[in-house]
Amino acid sequence: MKDIKQKLIKLFKEGYCTPQIARIAKKIKEPSTTIHYNIKKLEKEGAVRGYNAVFDYKEIGLGYCTYLFIRLNTENYDKSEDIAKQIAKYENVESVDIVTGQYEIIVKLRCKDSDDYYVFVQRLLKKYGIAKAFSMTSLKQVKTEFVNL
Amino acid sequence: MKDIKQKLIKLFKEGYCTPQIARIAKKIKEPSTTIHYNIKKLEKEGAVRGYNAVFDYKEIGLGYCTYLFIRLNTENYDKSEDIAKQIAKYENVESVDIVTGQYEIIVKLRCKDSDDYYVFVQRLLKKYGIAKAFSMTSLKQVKTEFVNL
DNA sequence: ATATTTAATTGAATAATATTCGAAAAACAA
DNA sequence: TTGTTTTTCGAATATTATTCAATTAAATAT
Incomplete structure (x- = not known):
């Protein structure tokens, strides 16, 4: 074997x-x-960024999905884009957006379980100057990446 | 022409x-x-749901992204999954999750502009029994569908 | 309006790739 | 062990992508 x-799975994400x-x-x-x-034209224009697989994340051991x-912190407020890019580098991060409203950044995360998630988030909070964070855990994923589950 | x-673009989303x-x-x-x-085994197991393109959404006229x-409403609380599935059917809906916390459903939307978005949301609020809704607009998409932009 | 340039479409030929099949090896169970 | 199922993999075939050159259509300039 x-x-x-x-x-x-790794290659399909890339x-x-x-x-x-x-x-x-x-x-x-x-x-x-x-x-x-x-198609080649769309790719050259940059309209198509790539092609990849869409998973049933439960099946590949990434069933714990959180926003x-x-x-x-106010002193890091101007660095939001830098910090967002840093966070984007982690492979269990599906998306990162800088947004309007009470919070600056929304991260969509896919982890194995709550333990895995906890470790990841603790590391983030320490590493970057994060004043406040909260999360919403997905109880049921109805649609992802334009694919109905 | x-x-x-x-x-x-339509086929690539499917x-x-x-x-x-x-x-x-x-x-x-x-x-x-x-x-x-x-690969065939992964597909049969259901771990891979499909393969699709990842776009630079600005380039395809869907630059206005919101959460x-x-x-x-309390009387619709038990229908959250039904309602989520209904919402998932719209083609400008990227993802729908039923979540923990103050809100029941998170929808990620991709629209042409704020007008387009406004029309869509107004329709949703009327159609389903929605007690409260708020949104966060993406100012900058740093990563989407595991692809760094 | 017409000439000129540029972009888009297409068939034929070739190159590259996916798929099927069958056999062998490995993993697993009784 | 023995039989059963799963996985690996080479050879042959089927299918698909790509290149090329020519034609057509569209956009632009004169």
Whole structure:
């Protein structure tokens, strides 16, 4: 047993997927070369950032999903973008947004369980100047990444 | 001009992408048939729900991104899952979660602009028994769908 | 309006890739 | 051990992506 599963999951998050040109061509009844041309154009324009897999996260040991809301200390307020980028680097972070309202940053996190989550958040709070944080835990994921579950 | 772009964007949200078996095989130095076998297994298990494109949403006219927090009326409280599923059906809804805390549902929305957003939210509030809702608008998307922007 | 340039479409040929099949090896259970 | 199921993987085939060159369409300039 080579346990290729974990390697695949990792690569699928990085990309390693590609459009199905022939299938699209059949679907919208256009020559595949035309589809090819248009897709390459979208990629060059930057409209398409990549292609990746959508998981059932429970099945890959990341069933604990939380939204974390962060308010920075006043002295770090101007560094929100830097801090957001730092947080974005962690692989269990699905998304990071700088937002309007009582909190500066919304982080969507995917962890194995609450222990895993707790360790991660404690580390974040210490590392960056975070005045206040609270979280909402997903009890049921109804839709993710435009895919209905 | 056939304006294939919009059709591609629509199809890419539904899937119409596929893993790059040969590229993965080279990357982790295993035979492509072994990779093929393992991917099909992941799909059968349901761990992989599909493959799709990740966009730079500004580039495809969906630059206005908001998180919408919904509290239901007490008489609709037991219907939260039904309502969440209804909301999930709209194509500009990226994700829907039923969560812990002061609000029952978190919706991540992608709209063209604030007008577009306003029309959508007003419709939602009327249609479902929503006691209270508030939103946070993304000023800057730092990471989405595990992709750094 | 017409010439000029640029962008988009497409078929044919080729290159690359996915898939099927069957056999062998490994893991697992009784 | 023995039989059963799962996983690996090479060879052959089927399918798909990509390149190229030519045509057409669209945009732009004169």
